[in-house]
Amino acid sequence: MTHAPIGLYVHVPFCTVKCSYCDFNSYAGIDDLQDAWLDAALAELALWAPRLAEREFSTVFIGGGTPSLLSGDAIRRLLDAVRRQLRLAPDAEITLEANPESVRPDRLAAYRDAGVNRISMGVQSLDAAELVFLDRIHGADRAAQAFREIREAGFDNVNLDLIYGLPGQTLQTWQYTVEQVLSWDGGPDHLSCYALTVEEGTPLAARVSAGRVLEADPDFVAELADWTAARLAQAGFRRYETSNYARRGLQCRHNLIYWRNQEYLALGPGAHGYVDGLRYHVVRRPRAYIDRLLHGDPNPPAAAALPSPAIADAEQVGELEDLIDTLTSGLRLIEGVDESGLPPAYDQLRPTIDWAVANNLAQRQSARLSLTRRGHEVANEIFVRLLESVPE
Numbered sequence: 068m069t070h071a072p073i074g075l076y077v078h079v080p081f082c083t084v085k086c087s088y089c090d091f092n093s094y095a096g097i098d099d100l101q102d103a104w105l106d107a108a109l110a111e112l113a114l115w116a117p118r119l120a121e122r123e124f125s126t127v128f129i130g131g132g133t134p135s136l137l138s139g140d141a142i143r144r145l146l147d148a149v150r151r152q153l154r155l156a157p158d159a160e161i162t163l164e165a166n167p168e169s170v171r172p173d174r175l176a177a178y179r180d181a182g183v184n185r186i187s188m189g190v191q192s193l194d195a196a197e198l199v200f201l202d203r204i205h206g207a208d209r210a211a212q213a214f215r216e217i218r219e220a221g222f223d224n225v226n227l228d229l230i231y232g233l234p235g236q237t238l239q240t241w242q243y244t245v246e247q248v249l250s251w252d253g254g255p256d257h258l259s260c261y262a263l264t265v266e267e268g269t270p271l272a273a274r275v276s277a278g279r280v281l282e283a284d285p286d287f288v289a290e291l292a293d294w295t296a297a298r299l300a301q302a303g304f305r306r307y308e309t310s311n312y313a314r315r316g317l318q319c320r321h322n323l324i325y326w327r328n329q330e331y332l333a334l335g336p337g338a339h340g341y342v343d344g345l346r347y348h349v350v351r352r353p354r355a356y357i358d359r360l361l362h363g364d365p366n367p368p369a370a371a372a373l374p375s376p377a378i379a380d381a382e383q384v385g386e387l388e389d390l391i392d393t394l395t396s397g398l399r400l401i402e403g404v405d406e407s408g409l410p411p412a413y414d415q416l417r418p419t420i421d422w423a424v425a426n427n428l429a430q431r432q433s434a435r436l437s438l439t440r441r442g443h444e445v446a447n448e449i450f451v452r453l454l455e456s457v458p459e
């Protein structure tokens with residue numbers, strides 16, 4: 068029996084509108100599938116559960132999409148089934164992602180009653196023009212009100228997602244957003260501040276390539292990141308990952324599982340999982356997902372040994388690939404990785420790490436390898452170099 072923590076991710080594919088920058092597997096206008104999606108997710112859970120009977124789940128993350136569109140009853144059914152069929156740790160972190168426009172006091176009370184103990188809300192910006200640019204459908208007032216409702220429902224572990232580096236954003240508008248959320252009833256317990264990335268295939272990418280939108284200058288984006296880190300440190304947050312800040316030790320335990328390259332079961336359309344050394348992803352289209360689980364779609368599972376017919380693809384991770392995953396996710400953490408615990412295949416990557424150390428992008432301190440402040444700014448370039456150094 069393995070004692071490594073394992074998490075559970077459940078993907079909810081519903082959104083009210085599709086935001087211009089979003090490449091998540093989420094869809095507007097399919098709310099009529101909510102009941103069938105839940106039945107399918109419960110069927111998928113039941114197929115996996117016997118295989119994981121010995122494992123203790125330390126986290127559940129209900130993400131999306133917009134899980135706060137789901138009723139309290141739906142979340143209760145889901146979490147009751149999770150508790151019945153998996154060994155859920157008594158102190159498990161159970162997060163539900165929310166958007167301001169769908170947060171409602173009655174639903175929040177029901178989520179809390181069902182066992183949710185952490186809310187992660189997508190605020191992104193409090194500047195009216197930036198919200199319009201992103202196609203967000205909430206206003207700044209609604210976001211503030213939703214935060215109040217979350218606190219009033221008794222949640223004492225709340226994350227807010229913010230985005231910086233938007234085209235046309237100024238230091239003042241970003242500072243306004245950050246200062247406002249810090250002033251809301253004492254502020255959140257956790258902040259995720261992501262630099263905007265223009266993802267291929269999104270309406271935003273089309274606008275950028277048509278020359279109708281000019282991407283933010285990378286030096287200015289770095290300036291916003293520096294200001295953010297300094298301001299949040301002053302406000303009592305500890306930065307523990309490139310883009311994530313927590314108060315009172317309230318790091319997101321579920322995301323730490325990803326960054327520490329530990330295992331997680333993933334359910335729901337398009338979800339990516341990592342169980343027993345196997346990385347897999349679930350079929351993306353919600354209707355195909357439902358068909359495969361509820362209506363016996365004739366498409367066979369990706370491999371006969373897999374429990375769920377909804378798996379679209381799966382592969383056993385080799386030692387070198389696993390090591391690269393450990394480095395590229397673990398080095399995003401301020402704690403870095405334990406270099407002495409890395410497998411022999413690390414010798415093949417060591418020259419690239421030595422190069423990063425020599426160039427003040429990485430550092431070695433008491434057997435731990437981590438990125439320097441400058442290294443965090445150019446982390447993706449370091450990871451590309453690491454991948455390129457892998458022998459054919």
Ligand code: SF4
Binds near residue numbers: 084086132166
């Ligand atoms: S609400 Fe979130 S998941 Fe939905 S479209 Fe917008 S960014 Fe994507």
